[in-house]
Amino acid sequence: MTIERIPLPGVGVCHAITTRAHQRLGVIAHTTGQRDIVLYDPNDPDRAACTLPLEPDEARWIADLLNTTVTVDHLADPEQHLTGITAARIRLPAGSHYDGRSLAATSPGTGASIIAVIRGQQVITAPHPDFVLHHDDTLVAIGDHHGITALTDMLTNTAPDTPANH
Structure with missing residues (x-):
C-alpha cells in the first residue's frame, strides 16, 4: 500500500491511501494537533465525501483500536x-x-x-x-x-x- 503525503499549506499535512476495495481515505494532521479522517467520493477521489474531526485524545484512541502491530x-x-x-x-x-x-x-x-x-x-x-x-x-x-x-x-x-x- 502506498501512503501519499500531501502538504496542505497553512493547515498541515494529509496522509492518503486507497484501499484494496478502491476506497480512498486520508488523515489530515493539522498544525494545531487536531486530526481529521477524510473519506473521499468514490466517483471523484479528489473530493471529500465525509470529514470526521477528532480531538488529539480521540485520535490516539482510534489509533490504539487500529494498531494491532507494534511499531x-x-x-x-x-x-x-x-x-x-x-x-x-x-x-x-x-x-x-x-x-x-x-x-x-x-x-x-x-x-x-x-x-x-x-x-x-x-x-x-x-x-x-x-x-x-x-x-x-x-x-x-x-x-x-x-x-x-x-x-x-x-x-x-x-x-x-x-x-x-x-
Whole structure:
C-alpha cells in the first residue's frame, strides 16, 4: 500500500491511501494537533465525501483500536555508529501491563535501558526508577537489537505478569 503525503499549506499535512476495495481515505494532521479522517467520493477521489474531526485524545484512541502491530521507530543518533548499539522509541499502548507501574518494574534483564520518556510535549530525561509510566508515553531506549526487541515485547504485552512473560 502506498501512503501519499500531501502538504496542505497553512493547515498541515494529509496522509492518503486507497484501499484494496478502491476506497480512498486520508488523515489530515493539522498544525494545531487536531486530526481529521477524510473519506473521499468514490466517483471523484479528489473530493471529500465525509470529514470526521477528532480531538488529539480521540485520535490516539482510534489509533490504539487500529494498531494491532507494534511499531519501533529507530532514531538517528550519533552514538549509533557503535557496532550493535541502537536507540529506539517505544510507545506504551493502552492495556499494557506496565501502564501505571514504575519504571523500576521494567528492569528485568532485557539488555536495554530506558533513557527518557516523552509524555505529550514534555521530555523527561534520565527518569528515576519510581517514575510511573502511562499509556501513550513514548519511551526512549538504548541497547542491542535483542534488548530493544525484548523490552518492546515486555512493554507492549497486555497479559498479566507470569514467569512465561519475562
